[in-house]
Amino acid sequence: MMHERSPHRRLTRIVAVTLALGTVAAACGGSDDDSTAATPAPTAAPTDDVEATGEIADEAPTTEAPAPTTEAPAPTTGAPAASGTVTVYIGRQYGIEPVFDSFTAATGIEVRFTSGGDPELRERLIAEGENTPADVVLTADAANAELAAGAGALAAIESDALTSAIPEELRSPDNMWFGLSRRARVVIYSTERVTEPPLTYAAVGDPQWQGRVCLRPSTHPYTQSLVASIIAAEGQERATEIVSSWVANDPLYINSDTDIYKAVAAGECDIAIANTYYLGRLQLEDPDFPVAIQFPEQDGRGAHVNISAGAVTANAPNPEAAKVLLEWLATDGQQEFVDANSEYPADPTVPTSDLVAAWGDFTADTGVIRQLGELNPTAVEVLSAAGYE
Amino acid sequence: MTLGVNAESSTTLRRRARSLPGWVAIVAVAAVVAAPVAVIIASILEPTAEVWQELWDTRLPGMIRDTVTLLVVVVVGSTIIGTGLAWLVTAYRFPGRRVLGWALVAPLAMPGYVLGFVWLDTLQGPLGARSVRSIWLCAAVLTMAFYPYVYLLARAAFRDQSAASIAVARSLGCTPWQAWWRVTLPMARPSIAAGAALVAMEVLTDVGTVRLFNVSTIADGVLRVWFGTGNRNAAAELATLLIGAAVLLIAAERLLRGRARYTQGGRRQTVVPRSSGFGSTIAASVVGWSVVAIAVVVPLVRLIRWVGEARATGQAVAMEGDLGHHLVASLQVAGFATVTCVLIGVTLAWLARRRGPVGQIVARLATLGYAVPGPVVAVGVVIALAAVDRWGWVPGGALLVGSMAGLIYALTVRFLAVSYQGVEASLAKVPPNVIAGARTLGARPWRVATRIELPLIRTGLLAASALVAIDAMKELPITLLLRPFGTDTLAVWVWRATSESFWVQAAVPSLAIVALGMIPVAILLWALERGAEVTT
Numbered sequence: 001m002m003h004e005r006s007p008h009r010r011l012t013r014i015v016a017v018t019l020a021l022g023t024v025a026a027a028c029g030g031s032d033d034d035s036t037a038a039t040p041a042p043t044a045a046p047t048d049d050v051e052a053t054g055e056i057a058d059e060a061p062t063t064e065a066p067a068p069t070t071e072a073p074a075p076t077t078g079a080p081a082a083s084g085t086v087t088v089y090i091g092r093q094y095g096i097e098p099v100f101d102s103f104t105a106a107t108g109i110e111v112r113f114t115s116g117g118d119p120e121l122r123e124r125l126i127a128e129g130e131n132t133p134a135d136v137v138l139t140a141d142a143a144n145a146e147l148a149a150g151a152g153a154l155a156a157i158e159s160d161a162l163t164s165a166i167p168e169e170l171r172s173p174d175n176m177w178f179g180l181s182r183r184a185r186v187v188i189y190s191t192e193r194v195t196e197p198p199l200t201y202a203a204v205g206d207p208q209w210q211g212r213v214c215l216r217p218s219t220h221p222y223t224q225s226l227v228a229s230i231i232a233a234e235g236q237e238r239a240t241e242i243v244s245s246w247v248a249n250d251p252l253y254i255n256s257d258t259d260i261y262k263a264v265a266a267g268e269c270d271i272a273i274a275n276t277y278y279l280g281r282l283q284l285e286d287p288d289f290p291v292a293i294q295f296p297e298q299d300g301r302g303a304h305v306n307i308s309a310g311a312v313t314a315n316a317p318n319p320e321a322a323k324v325l326l327e328w329l330a331t332d333g334q335q336e337f338v339d340a341n342s343e344y345p346a347d348p349t350v351p352t353s354d355l356v357a358a359w360g361d362f363t364a365d366t367g368v369i370r371q372l373g374e375l376n377p378t379a380v381e382v383l384s385a386a387g388y389e
Numbered sequence: 390m391t392l393g394v395n396a397e398s399s400t401t402l403r404r405r406a407r408s409l410p411g412w413v414a415i416v417a418v419a420a421v422v423a424a425p426v427a428v429i430i431a432s433i434l435e436p437t438a439e440v441w442q443e444l445w446d447t448r449l450p451g452m453i454r455d456t457v458t459l460l461v462v463v464v465v466g467s468t469i470i471g472t473g474l475a476w477l478v479t480a481y482r483f484p485g486r487r488v489l490g491w492a493l494v495a496p497l498a499m500p501g502y503v504l505g506f507v508w509l510d511t512l513q514g515p516l517g518a519r520s521v522r523s524i525w526l527c528a529a530v531l532t533m534a535f536y537p538y539v540y541l542l543a544r545a546a547f548r549d550q551s552a553a554s555i556a557v558a559r560s561l562g563c564t565p566w567q568a569w570w571r572v573t574l575p576m577a578r579p580s581i582a583a584g585a586a587l588v589a590m591e592v593l594t595d596v597g598t599v600r601l602f603n604v605s606t607i608a609d610g611v612l613r614v615w616f617g618t619g620n621r622n623a624a625a626e627l628a629t630l631l632i633g634a635a636v637l638l639i640a641a642e643r644l645l646r647g648r649a650r651y652t653q654g655g656r657r658q659t660v661v662p663r664s665s666g667f668g669s670t671i672a673a674s675v676v677g678w679s680v681v682a683i684a685v686v687v688p689l690v691r692l693i694r695w696v697g698e699a700r701a702t703g704q705a706v707a708m709e710g711d712l713g714h715h716l717v718a719s720l721q722v723a724g725f726a727t728v729t730c731v732l733i734g735v736t737l738a739w740l741a742r743r744r745g746p747v748g749q750i751v752a753r754l755a756t757l758g759y760a761v762p763g764p765v766v767a768v769g770v771v772i773a774l775a776a777v778d779r780w781g782w783v784p785g786g787a788l789l790v791g792s793m794a795g796l797i798y799a800l801t802v803r804f805l806a807v808s809y810q811g812v813e814a815s816l817a818k819v820p821p822n823v824i825a826g827a828r829t830l831g832a833r834p835w836r837v838a839t840r841i842e843l844p845l846i847r848t849g850l851l852a853a854s855a856l857v858a859i860d861a862m863k864e865l866p867i868t869l870l871l872r873p874f875g876t877d878t879l880a881v882w883v884w885r886a887t888s889e890s891f892w893v894q895a896a897v898p899s900l901a902i903v904a905l906g907m908i909p910v911a912i913l914l915w916a917l918e919r920g921a922e923v924t925t
Binding site for chain 2: 087112114115116117119120121122123124127128129130131132133147151214217218219224252253254255256258259262263266268269376377380381384385387389
């Protein structure tokens with residue numbers, strides 16, 4: 001959903017009453033300086049902040065942000081050259097609005113965002129080329145960030161704040177994208193019917209789980225990235241065997257992790273592969289939700305971990321603000337960003353929420369994250385060859 | 390040709406010269422609307438043989454099987470249900486007939502994906518999550534969503550039919566059933582075929598509903614290839630396969646319609662509904678209302694209960710604040726799309742009518758977007774508009790991608806066929822001798838258009854507008870990808886909730902879409918009733 005802050009929204013409503021005016025405003029929505037063009041009259045409340053930071057921007061054009069953690073909350077002292085509005089394409093769908101609100105409160109920078117599927121947004125960004133209105137891309141997985149980088153749609157980010165907060169294996173070698181949170185894709189099982197869940201991804205293909213497995217269809221990036229990680233660790237041939245053994249168990253394909261959890265709880269299947277944070281949401285509603293997590297591959301490479309990646313676009317109209325947003329999400333905003341969706345922090349010094357900590361510590365397969373994009377097409381091939389739906 | 394020019398009479402030359410601007414106009418309009426589709430089709434110039442080999446070895450046979458199965462089941466199902474119910478409410482008198490006649494159109498306002506997730510969740514309990522995800526249930530849902538296309542057109546055809554033909558058939562010894570089968574049905578065939586063709590296009594391009602039920606059609610495969618591997622070319626080639634299938638379907642429909650010239654001369658005597666016996670009354674009511682229950686009532690009840698649940702947990706309160714904003718966005722998008730589609734549809738149909746078969750084909754090319762799945766149209770439009778943006782052809786430095794103009798353009802590419810079809814059919818009903826008469830009396834084509842043709846097709850225009858408005862309101866993938874900042878439609882809200890399986894949160898916007906969609910549905914019904922009055 002595209003979000004204007006509330007004054008904008010009110011304005012949009014007024015504008016919309018006269019349809020003709022509405023077109024004009026909306027038609028300008030894609031232009032470079034649309035932070036003001038999209039809404040014909042500047043709005044009252046946020047303007048002050050915007051202008052305040054705007055002046056500072058003129059004084060310090062491209063500061064290399066020496067101590068970013070301290071600057072963000074105090075926009076009037078040594079803030080980076082950033083102001084106005086930052087435009088975000090976002091592939092994450094859950095609970096981001098309050099995080100952006102906090103960012104605006106901390107920096108005075110307004111956030112406009114449009115959400116959609118990662119791959120669709122990536123294709124739009126690539127097609128828009130130098131005329132893109134997007135400053136920042138926030139993806140739900142690493143592969144889509146890497147694919148966008150490969151197509152030349154992203155710009156390298158020089159930021160000490162980011163490189164010091166985000167561990168090396170969670171960002172691209174050329175600083176094209178940075179992992180802002182970690183998301184573990186694990187084996188989940190019914191606490192009522194299963195005592196010994198599979199300890200590896202391959203074990204999900206064990207014949208004892210015939211007709212008892214739920215999986216997400218291969219159209220979803222999460223499935224593709226999981227298989228990419230298996231290819232990296234065990235080779236394409238073995239990966240095809242593993243995926244084929246899952247398929248041989250006649251899995252029930254459900255295109256929603258939430259529904260997969262619910263299917264396990266309802267007895268439709270006994271084990272499944274899903275992301276952990278969905279359990280967080282369900283446990284918030286029902287603390288006794290009868291599904292538990294088994295982190296797989298704990299004696300080996302570790303559980304498959306993907307990232308939610310942030311990147312600055314190659315043709316960002318407001319790259320300074322883009323950088324400030326990413327830095328804020330990696331530092332001051334990290335805790336809120338991660339906790340908003342019960343994910344694992346990218347910055348190892350940031351603690352997990354109590355809810356998440358209760359699931360236990362685990363070894364994560366972080367070494368493969370940089371390769372997920374490159375291996376994605378092979379993963380799609382393996383899934384097709386194995387007859388995975 | 391060059392040799393012949395000199396020999397041609399001056400009048401022919403003059404006529405040709407006069408028609409040249411017309412040709413330029415029709416080709417220009419068609420080219421602009423067809424450009425994004427052409428961008429997609431152009432990809433076959435660089436074939437990706439290895440991808441096809443891999444697809445053929447893996448998913449393609451299954452995709453073709455699922456697509457054909459779905460197509461056959463839904464088209465046959467919609468045709469039988471739509472035609473049967475249309476005849477029922479036309480020819481029989483039973484309590485509640487009028488209301489049923491209207492209620493059967495209501496599913497038009499219900500997006501297939503909403504119908505899909507409501508029934509998926511409702512049947513998941515009794516049937517189990519596994520058996521609920523089947524191609525048959527998917528086909529049933531799509532049939533319920535799309536039969537109104539056939540119903541509407543068949544009903545209009547039945548109503549306009551002369552009772553005299555049936556009486557003649559009966560007097561020649563036909564049983565009522567034989568008279569229906571051999572006279573009534575064949576005379577309505579062109580309309581039924583047109584409805585079935587619409588249903589076929591909708592099935593071919595659906596991507597929202599099929600995914601809910603794990604049915605992997607070719608349209609789904611296009612997205613799989615494109616977004617999964619980033620291989621735009623291979624995906625575009627697959628999309629071209631769909632366009633090919635659609636062209637075949639259109640040709641088949643034309644063939645069915647082409648030979649049939651069922652005109653009815655003289656004073657018309659319409660079919661008078663007759664009372665049915667007690668048994669058949671019950672049967673008719675049960676069948677008719679069951680369809681309404683499955684396609685409208687049960688889903689609505691379910692959605693309303695979800696809204697109640699959402700309110701109880703406090704989720705709805707926060708969301709209702711956004712309702713106005715989303716409503717306005719939906720109205721805005723649907724409004725602009727409707728006006729644009731109808732204006733261009735009228736222009737094209739009017740120009741094409743005067744330019745013989747070649748003109749018709751050129752105009753038809755502009756409507757091919759209807760055979761292309763929404764996300765593919767969207768990306769085709771992005772590619773085309775991004776090129777324009779790069780050249781900086783738009784004055785003032787404004788950009789088309791991500792603008793309202795860009796979104797409306799894409800929706801026009803996708804839905805022009807709906808308005809064109811309606812306008813063309815209405816124009817065809819304007820008797821040529823009336824136009825010829827006006828021309829003989831010295832009226833110029835423009836005057837004929839504004840004084841004779843437009844007034845005569847007014848009702849048809851209204852119906853076409855309503856259909857486009859309904860489609861644009863329900864549309865999701867294009868709006869999702871191309872909407873300008875600040876324009877979140879109700880369908881986008883539904884998507885946001887359902888992409889995380891928050892059915893409860895999707896209830897408010899879903900209900901709003903249905904409520905909003907009822908406005909054009911009502912207009913459509915009114916137009917049809919009026920159309921009936923005009924012709925009788």
